Amino acid sequence: PGIVDEPRGLAAYSANLGWRDVPLRDLLSHRLGAPVALGHDVRTGGLAEGRIGAGRGADRFLFVALGTGIAGAIGMAGRVESGAHGFAGEIGHIVVRPGGTPCPCGQAGCLERYASAAAVGEAWARACGDPDADAAGCARAVTSGDPNAVRIWQGAIDALADGLLTALTLLDPRTLIVGGGLAEAGETLFTPLREAVERRVTFQKLPSIVPAALGDTAGCLGAGLLAWDLLTTTDRTEVTT
Ligand SMILES: [Zn+2]
Structure with missing residues (x-):
């Protein structure tokens, strides 16, 4: 995962770009002569979903993106929590199957090894050759009604x-917003997912579980909101110079 240290404006780590602790916010701000906001892509998308998308008006929401991996954004009181070190919301690395499939993060049995769009795709590719x-x-x-697909799903x-x-x-x-590639399956995902969560809660209050509304534009809209x-x-006056 890419890591953004939002309080310090650092692109702390990006495997794809080969960046480590790049002071991107200040570099851009000096170049543009204007204040710059820097955010993590999934948290920024989550901010947009929470404020103007599927969670519009929810004071507390959780945004979960099921894509190549699984990432999350914790929304509270109009903002998204980044954590002390920029790691808050990494729900894909909650261990759900202890001792299970190894994960590049170093753990084994992480959620994203089982429920990301990539994990489902790989399992289905193996099953149907x-x-x-x-x-x-x-x-x-x-x-x-394919039994192998139903089992994997x-x-x-x-x-x-x-x-x-x-x-x-x-x-x-209050609201759980689910987006990313797997959520495009619509009610094929949401109907059994609501049932599965409902079966598990005991004292917890069930949030409303809704599909993300903004699609690929969520990150851009969230950056605009920042x-x-x-x-x-x-x-x-500083902004307009
Ligand atoms: Zn992991």
Whole structure:
């Protein structure tokens, strides 16, 4: 995962770009002559979903993106929590199957090894012997009743519900927003997921579990919101120079 130290404006780590502790906010700000807001992609997308998307108006929400990996954003009181070191919301690395599948993070049995779009796609590709088969294909096979697809899909949902139970026990969100590639399966995902979470809660209050609404534009919209927020905390004359 990429790591952004939001309080210090650092692009702390990016494996893809080869960056470590790049003071991106200040570099850009000097170049542009304007204040710059810097955010982590999933937390920024979560901010947009919480404020103007699927969670609009929710004072406490959890945004979970099921893509290549699984990442999350913890929304509270109009902002997204980044944590002391920029790691808050890494729900994909909650261990749901102790001693299970090794994860690049160094642990074994992490949620994203079971319930990311990539994990479902890989399991489905193995099951049907087609290396190009993906999670969307698995979802289609579920709706037509393929027993292997149903088994893989339900395994992913059970792992996801286990991870989400931990998250909502800690965070008590009002709204749980689920996005990313796997969420594009719509009710094929959401109907059994709601049931699986509901089966697991005991004293916890069930949040409303809703699909993300903003798609690929969430990150850009969230970056706009961060900039907008900056205007309310920055001298406007400084912004217009
Ligand atoms: Zn992990």
